[in-house]
Amino acid sequence: MVDLSVKLGKLQLKNPVMTASGTFGYGTEYCDFIDISRIGGIIVKGTTLRRREGNPYPRMAETPSGMLNAVGLQNKGVDYFIEKINPVIKDIDTNFLVNVSGSTVDDYVITAEKINELDNIPGIELNISCPNVKEGGMAFGTSCPSAASVVREVRKVYKKELMVKLSPNVTNIVDIAQVVEAEGADSISLINTLLGMAVDAEKRKPVLSTITGGLSGPAVKPVALRMVWQVAQVVKVPVVGMGGIMNATDAIEFLLAGASAVQIGTANFIDPTVTVKVIEGIEEYLKRHNFSSVQDIIGALEV
Amino acid sequence: MVDLSVKLGKLQLKNPVMTASGTFGYGTEYCDFIDISRIGGIIVKGTTLRRREGNPYPRMAETPSGMLNAVGLQNKGVDYFIEKINPVIKDIDTNFLVNVSGSTVDDYVITAEKINELDNIPGIELNISCPNVKEGGMAFGTSCPSAASVVREVRKVYKKELMVKLSPNVTNIVDIAQVVEAEGADSISLINTLLGMAVDAEKRKPVLSTITGGLSGPAVKPVALRMVWQVAQVVKVPVVGMGGIMNATDAIEFLLAGASAVQIGTANFIDPTVTVKVIEGIEEYLKRHNFSSVQDIIGALEV
Amino acid sequence: MKKFMLDLIVKENKQLNNQYSLLILTSNDDLPEMLPGQFAEVRVDDSPNTFLRRPISINFVDYTTNELWLLVQIVGDGTRKMCSLKPGEILNLILPLGNSFSLPENKTDQLLLIGGGVGTAPMLYWASYLKNKGFEDITVLLGGRSIDNLLQLEDFAQYAKVITTTEDATHGEKGFVTQHSALQTEKFSAIYTCGPTPMMKAVAAYATEKNIFCEVSLENTMACGIGACLCCVTDTKKGHVCVCTEGPVFNITKLKW
Amino acid sequence: MKKFMLDLIVKENKQLNNQYSLLILTSNDDLPEMLPGQFAEVRVDDSPNTFLRRPISINFVDYTTNELWLLVQIVGDGTRKMCSLKPGEILNLILPLGNSFSLPENKTDQLLLIGGGVGTAPMLYWASYLKNKGFEDITVLLGGRSIDNLLQLEDFAQYAKVITTTEDATHGEKGFVTQHSALQTEKFSAIYTCGPTPMMKAVAAYATEKNIFCEVSLENTMACGIGACLCCVTDTKKGHVCVCTEGPVFNITKLKW
Ligand SMILES: Cc1cc2nc3c(=O)[nH]c(=O)nc-3n(C[C@H](O)[C@H](O)[C@H](O)COP(=O)(O)OP(=O)(O)OC[C@H]3O[C@@H](n4cnc5c(N)ncnc54)[C@H](O)[C@@H]3O)c2cc1C
Ligand SMILES: Cc1cc2nc3c(=O)[nH]c(=O)nc-3n(C[C@H](O)[C@H](O)[C@H](O)COP(=O)(O)OP(=O)(O)OC[C@H]3O[C@@H](n4cnc5c(N)ncnc54)[C@H](O)[C@@H]3O)c2cc1C
């Protein structure tokens, strides 16, 4: 028996495989396909203080080994989550983290405060990196002062696991990570989507209603791995890696590069059972290489 | 007959298709496959003041719809280019531009001065964006002051077409483009490679000797299109787009997004005749849509 | 309804013409229950330009022979690959997805099913389903540019009265479906339609004018097909809703058409 | 030598065992001239994980039947796809690439060709070429883990004396190629080898010690295969040189081994 459990700041996960926000709904969408309680953690879709209608359609474009999305944080607001969703997911035996977005620091703070009251929610993922909304999101994650201010204020009111999700659309990811750590993040997750664009040559129009959107999937894996490795070199808090993970080998690459856990996003669309396959694949890899614990491979890249 | 010619700053190209530096050698490598004089312009491989051995091997990793390279500007130096290569390519009827890299501003300036003397070389592409060498390259392209200083100094000594090639590894590509334009660039090309990484899970080692390398190929096309579009919105000088172009449709997407010309890189490895196919494909597209000139589709995206 | 991810076996690939194939799939296990109007998300293997699954309607289900039919039009690499599958090959599908057409109230209702091009796909199963439920007056109106775009006419004839239009007059009346004379002469009590958006909008306008119950089956770009990604929204009077879960079938009164 | 990009036709795909296939390719036009030691860059279609071409050695060329042979070992998706090609399918290749083995000086020279695993691939063409040029004393030493890794023994026997080693003693002498008794008893004047790097290094050490002319065929990760990308360098006494143009064949005195 190998030990798959990992400690992630204040969280204990049964295994290092989580689902990425915005790609796994509230988890329940996948119940027909897998026992979602087998997953180490589920990050629910981006939640904001107030209801958001999201962007007009088309919101999606397929790209080589990836996709662009421009969902724009469509959600019914944090109160809806508390009243309607939380009771449903309450008894599922895994860690549900809420992905929190906002247009102002106050939005983030009030939303986080509300979620802090939910006993069964052990943490939030602070999304300072959504490229699909004009006012907020990514702007916070692309400069050190703004990243610092939002983490600082949320930290004051939020007592449980505070995971901060970084944007890859920056010159120096390490600077942002260090600022976020200094302001009290318990863990750092990355990467959110790369800002991209798709053009329909025949129609001579952008494919997305918003012209640009967020790129995810295997296409971004090399960039994600590089950033996870860079950040894991310098921060002391655990790092959660994601970006293009399609199978256990991809997940192991992130663990080797220094991630204590991984998130799987786009791959769920192609194979709704992928999370369970990745968990089993990591276990098989550990056995084959005679490791007793997943801890043994975290950051174990020989350079 | 449709008119494929484009004006690129001080250059006149017979068509908007060029080859990307580092992927087309000195052009002669492709002579068995195509008549390279049909190409609008050829950017020769990265040239530095002094000879460089480049990075140790392995230098290449395949990634989903792309590849990482860590060549590290291996070349025999500008004097070798002038003495041995230039006489060979002199009489080929296309525009040869030299891609110039350096570790210091002085390196860039001296190299540019030397190339300024070559009558048959109508321009240089200033590479301030190579992610594969420690000292120079990318560092210049990722901050406005350093980008400004190198362009300013080179502009003083270099009289012909000064194309400046930007790094995509930045928070705000528009800022860099505007600075480069203000310092006198005649045109702006982008994108160079995205900084990425590949891990061999079985060996638990990075694939590349340099750990990180530059990502190219279709995987980066959405990011490249977005940056070309952003830059073309704000600068007045012509923009040359590249990143993942595999066929005429891809090239047309860049033209629609605002590029006056395109460069083709990685695709040459898979199909050494791709440049000619793209030229023919653009012509076919223009005819099919009843355009008389490629000018008609440059920046013609309806947003 | 419970959703499944299944490896089905290609029993037959009938190339109807150079644009369309009918894939007949089967399984060693019993096929799950599926309703007319629902669709499947098909994984396309060995196709470098096909990263995501492709939504394809349930064309027909025969529980006696344990067959699922998909009617596929070649428009790009994904559908091209599907249309070149050979008997014995495996196709991975997630199904059944989305909602379904609404059963009319009275067995004697005069029902009109309108399909344009490959939009006829869900209509065959719907026609057979209605017939099996005892509905007596079913008309199927198929339209296309040319005779080549009219599909499965003989299959439809088993369940319904079939009428057609073609733009080039190679079959049935000349023109668009909305110009068919039956729309003037008959008094339909419900219309169900699937096809190109302009066609469906024209049908919806007709139904609205005549105050006829009308359901349309919408297309949209989909990533997941199961309501997880929120990529496939359409704008309704209630705001953005997912076509993959609250559709693909919508009553036109809910849409902002 | 002029390089070509050609669509060749798969004439036959001989599955030697579950790991290796011999692809016999042909063309309606005459195959271009190729030399022993050269390779081709093969485009693998319909394989989502295979973006770049794959370098594969020229295994054998028969100008009379207009056949090009490739010996392929399945190690990943690209080679798996190649090994599942069916007769009549098209394979796109760029060839001939790289340099070639050097012809020995005297027809009576005692020549040793050593191949390990799929590294035997270029040796068959080299053996036949030498034989055709009138060389009389050719020994081919093939090594592998087990009998399953010894390939084309009968083909080799037409051109050379064949001796073998296997690690599990299922064929020939037990052990590694460098442990074969012939290396002790015979006095070879030239050795040519291709196979896993540790094997080639052991052979090179033997040749250096005995002061025998020795050429090795190196592998490297390649993107273009034609000297354009500089991705495939190996470290020589003269610095970094491209394996795809200045190799794959190197005299061991040039390497930093
Ligand atoms: C609910 C639903 C049911 C459908 N039923 C059928 C059916 O029964 N038979 C059939 O042949 N087709 C059906 N389609 C359309 C089918 O999904 C697309 O034709 C297919 O996805 C195109 O894939 P491709 O790789 O061949 O083309 P691509 O190369 O991906 O694209 C070709 C064209 O198809 C469009 N397209 C691409 N992906 C999608 C997508 N996910 N959804 C919609 N359009 C897309 C593109 O915009 C482009 O114009 C249905 C679509 C939906 C949403
Ligand atoms: C000059 C030369 C001649 C060769 N001749 C033959 C031959 O005749 N028959 C044969 O079966 N194989 C030959 N090879 C090796 C062959 O190129 C690789 O096995 C093949 O590229 C693997 O592709 P894949 O997609 O199956 O595996 P992948 O999934 O890409 O990789 C599987 C393994 O192969 C390695 N590999 C991947 N790409 C390359 C590459 N471009 N070059 C070298 N190794 C790579 C990877 O590191 C990995 O360990 C030769 C290689 C070279 C450089």
Ligand SMILES: Cc1cc2nc3c(=O)[nH]c(=O)nc-3n(C[C@H](O)[C@H](O)[C@H](O)COP(=O)(O)O)c2cc1C
């Ligand atoms: C359709 C879609 C919606 C997303 N929504 C969110 C979101 O609401 N909040 C967030 O932090 N990230 C969101 N993301 C980003 C993912 O969580 C993840 O960071 C990214 O997709 C990279 O991982 P992947 O390549 O495994 O998908 C979304 C991604 C997709 C594809």
Ligand SMILES: Cc1cc2nc3c(=O)[nH]c(=O)nc-3n(C[C@H](O)[C@H](O)[C@H](O)COP(=O)(O)O)c2cc1C
């Ligand atoms: C092997 C390789 C070597 C490269 N060398 C250089 C170089 O010397 N100078 C430079 O400016 N860009 C270099 N590039 C970047 C390309 O010119 C181009 O910007 C990039 O590859 C994106 O285009 P593509 O996706 O069409 O390849 C290199 C790219 C590759 C793949």
Ligand code: FES
């Ligand atoms: S396709 Fe994902 S929600 Fe509809």
Ligand code: FES
């Ligand atoms: S593979 Fe490109 S130079 Fe050798």
